């Protein structure tokens with residue numbers, strides 16, 4: 001057995017069914033071994049697509065996503081995708097070919113220090129120096145990626161190690177999976193006490209809940225306590241959007257009822273969140289009257305930005321179960337729900353054109369709970385978060401922490417491989433679409449029924465909006481009015497497409513998006529002047545929400 | 552703030568780079584530093600004095616997360632702690648021929664001690 005075969009055998013043992021990758025010189029031994037492996041290799045058209053597809057696969061399935069590239073440029077092309085998984089705590093294992101051991105450090109052809117380059121954006125990394133270590137390294141890499149706070153792990157594999165005969169390549173010793181820590185009973189008691197004392201408690205929920213497999217416990221906690229809920233971008237779906245107690249996303253583009261609830265709460269139950277600046281606005285003025293109970297798997301997050309009055313480290317499920325107490329907070333709940341009703345969105349914008357929030361809301365209502373929405377980054381991403389309703393976190397894939405344009409299409413591809421039967425819709429912007437447009441070839445090659453809703457405002461809309469508001473309308477490098485013809489572009493990849501621009505055309509477009517058996521691109525022209533509201537100016541308190549015209 | 556950190560670090564590929572990377576990225580400057588290998592070179596003992604505008608508690612959580620960090624001791628009393636974890640373990644039985652980085656009690660001495668044997 002060669003090192004490459006040992007690698008694939010070890011991946012099979014971890015249950016890997018699909019690898020997203022792109023071949024090249026240093027990784028050739030692995031591609032050779034792939035011809036004899038049951039693992040399915042998906043050829044993307046840019047390594048960034050491989051890393052983001054692995055990320056999308058992981059988010060949609062909860063399993064570890066795997067991507068692979070050659071040394072040098074292949075490896076550097078993975079970097080954005082690895083950073084994306086790191087920022088949103090997504091379990092991904094990235095495998096890179098490396099120049100032969102003896103050449104490492106000599107500036108050999110296609111040598112880059114990917115181990116060094118990725119150090120700040122991986123949970124851990126391995127450079128395989130000896131073939132005998134491979135099974136144990138692979139096992140350890142998977143264990144690290146999917147334990148505690150999830151994240152990406154890099155395995156850099158020199159070509160000589162991959163070709164070396166491994167002899168009897170030992171199985172990895174069964175390292176026991178780390179039992180999640182249990183929060184100490186006295187802290188749980190203190191937390192329960194705070195909760196009982198509180199008049200205005202609020203749950204602030206994030207992506208940590210789904211990765212801790214604590215969605216059920218979270219819902220039971222809300223069911224019992226009946227406290228209102230606000231969510232981060234990553235936490236959407238932890239509580240079904242249709243739940244009465246769900247006030248919406250908080251933060252920079254949060255809904256008013258959500259931000260006001262935070263500002264007047266006296267106790268934040270922060271669950272799997274990290275007090276990110278996009279969620280908190282000006283930190284010193286965030287939830288100024290609230291004490292904080294912080295539940296998280298990562299000790300480094302607790303009190304990192306906001307001091308926790310009670311830290312509950314470790315298994316979220318244990319904490320949530322022990323905090324599930326009936327509370328008497330009827331007046332506060334009524335106040336929050338009245339705000340929610342009072343600030344309910346008006347979907348009748350005064351326009352003959354397509355009003356994106358309404359399009360997305362209607363699409364999401366018609367699409368049902370089995371549809372997975374995958375966003376790119378920009379205004380359209382915020383509209384999806386605000387106006388699509390999710391009933392599970394796995395239904396909403398979005399590049400949160402990194403905010404990487406070009407995430408949508410490759411991640412949708414990954415999600416579709418994870419759930420071949422599900423309807424996967426990539427909501428894209430015209431700017432983002434062109435960042436990984438080459439993956440249309442992957443959609444075509446594998447006959448994936450991925451749907452793309454391209455919201456084309458002929459500009460880098462989110463940046464344009466900031467220039468309009470914060471730079472007195474001095475527009476700089478945001479005009480995309482010379483976009484390609486997206487319908488013909490999709491068709492040239494063999495993907496059917498059509499264009500809509502009037503609001504009367506929206507119902508028909510939604511129907512096609514939902515009924516088309518194969519891939520489809522819907523090119524929706526929207527008003528280039530449309531903005532995302534509300535907007536909290538950067539560095540300001542979340543109570544300073546701006547609002548403007550709806551187009 | 553200033554703080555003294557004593558770490559036991561697995562001597563794996565790039566382990567020290569990783570630690571220094573965290574220090575730099577999270578906003579902590581190294582004032583003094585010494586390191587020595589032990590346990591048949593499988594581990595590093597590392598002692599450093601850091602300064603930052605940020606509290607050391609924010610750093611220790613990040614360092615403890617690193618898989619190569621086996622133990623971490625933090626003290627804000629920079630001038631009272633012994634320097635090396637291995638020293639505390641091995642007591643007086645320092646191998647002959649090793650550099651004399653013994654029981655540094657004062658940060659000033661840490662810089663004076665030769666860092667590598």
Ligand SMILES: Cc1ncc(C[n+]2csc(CCOP(=O)(O)OP(=O)(O)O)c2C)c(N)n1
Pocket residue numbers: 376377378379380381403404405406428429430431432433455457459460461462463
């Ligand atoms: C890779 C990358 N480059 C730059 C940015 C900065 N950026 C954030 S949103 C945005 C505009 C996105 O435009 P588009 O995809 O058309 O979406 P829209 O905002 O118009 O909906 C840009 C350039 C980014 N987030 N990611």
